[in-house]
Amino acid sequence: MSENKVPLCRPEIGEKEIEEIKRVLDSGWLAHGPKVKEFEKKFAEYIGVKYAVSLNSCASALQAAIMAKNLKGEIILPSFTFPASANAIINAGCIPVFAEIRKDTMNIDISDVEKKITLRTVGIMPVHFAGQSCEMDKIMELAKKHNMTIIEDSAEAIGTTYTGKKTGAFGEGCFSFYPTKNITTAEGGMVTTNSKETAEMVQTIRGHGVSKGAYEREHAEKPWIRMATMPGYNFRMNEIQAVLGIEQLKILDELNEKRRKNAQYLNRGLSRYREITTPYEDKKGKHTYQMYVIQLDEKIDRDAFVIYLRNNGVEANVHFFPGVHQHPYYEKTFGKKSLPVTESISRIVATLPMFPSMTKKQMDIIIEKVGEALKTARWH
Numbered sequence: 001m002s003e004n005k006v007p008l009c010r011p012e013i014g015e016k017e018i019e020e021i022k023r024v025l026d027s028g029w030l031a032h033g034p035k036v037k038e039f040e041k042k043f044a045e046y047i048g049v050k051y052a053v054s055l056n057s058c059a060s061a062l063q064a065a066i067m068a069k070n071l072k073g074e075i076i077l078p079s080f081t082f083p084a085s086a087n088a089i090i091n092a093g094c095i096p097v098f099a100e101i102r103k104d105t106m107n108i109d110i111s112d113v114e115k116k117i118t119l120r121t122v123g124i125m126p127v128h129f130a131g132q133s134c135e136m137d138k139i140m141e142l143a144k145k146h147n148m149t150i151i152e153d154s155a156e157a158i159g160t161t162y163t164g165k166k167t168g169a170f171g172e173g174c175f176s177f178y179p180t181k182n183i184t185t186a187e188g189g190m191v192t193t194n195s196k197e198t199a200e201m202v203q204t205i206r207g208h209g210v211s212k213g214a215y216e217r218e219h220a221e222k223p224w225i226r227m228a229t230m231p232g233y234n235f236r237m238n239e240i241q242a243v244l245g246i247e248q249l250k251i252l253d254e255l256n257e258k259r260r261k262n263a264q265y266l267n268r269g270l271s272r273y274r275e276i277t278t279p280y281e282d283k284k285g286k287h288t289y290q291m292y293v294i295q296l297d298e299k300i301d302r303d304a305f306v307i308y309l310r311n312n313g314v315e316a317n318v319h320f321f322p323g324v325h326q327h328p329y330y331e332k333t334f335g336k337k338s339l340p341v342t343e344s345i346s347r348i349v350a351t352l353p354m355f356p357s358m359t360k361k362q363m364d365i366i367i368e369k370v371g372e373a374l375k376t377a378r379w380h
Ligand SMILES: Cc1ncc(COP(=O)(O)O)c(C=O)c1O
Pocket: 056, 057, 058, 059, 060, 081, 082, 084, 085, 127, 153, 155, 156, 175, 176, 177, 178, 188, 189
């Protein structure tokens, strides 16, 4: 790709990943093998939890985690997220209740969560937006007070910390390894937990409902006996994805440091434009910039701004418009809801390119083109 064009993101796949994939293909053992187990063990160690269970996506991880905790009722989450967060709640048999976000972090607003707690509330799903942790200290306190389960949607935050602890280690953690994320397995997901029972339930759900625990206890000498204890799914990760994950995990901290450095460079360069608010960093945490999301002054036509950049070699995008509560299925099913902060933020956000190997030249192009876009995209 020419250095004059700046893609939104770029997975960082090296020779080592390619070598390991070839090794798996040559071995003939493509699924249900030792590499999946190794990736799970290393990921659990990295996050700082006892168990990690791999899956084929974060959507599956969220659904399996909710089902494994046997939640029945309402789960509060931000509307300012990807539909997968809310879809998983419904697919697991629960009801999504949308809360507002803070204007600065664009993460869930705890005071609005408190207002939305009812006798039917069983959980909160904080979504760590774009690489920044939610206020997990306050969320944990609230969950304890109201006896609620925390399902963390950490799809956009692999390696992010808050009060010195990794996201995904506060409640039940759910991660994505989609190519746009901090690390990738092409498609893939993970549940992290400190509960053995939850880990075993997620394994059962992802593997056709066949309970490994029961099988191991009762039929170890007869491996052909597979007992379904529920109508599960095939949510499994394969060996090719797992070796990608193992190699990517080795370089994750280094990749996140590069993201942070790039964010600082962009912050400095963009600070000359009064119409732009660069990403806010909560000082209690470490942002890992899975995305670099700016806010524009109301004088700027956001769509025209993004279109100008896309037509001029900078692949800008929008995360997220509209909020999930305004998606057709959600409006039809739950009625029209009013979330004024979410609605106004979703009209002024723009996502600029962000990936570890982005060059200074590419960042300078972004800064220059943003200046041009601001001039052409004023509301008249
Ligand atoms: C916040 C959030 N949750 C969930 C998902 C779904 O992840 P996956 O594509 O791995 O299912 C995404 C993916 O983009 C996301 O951004």
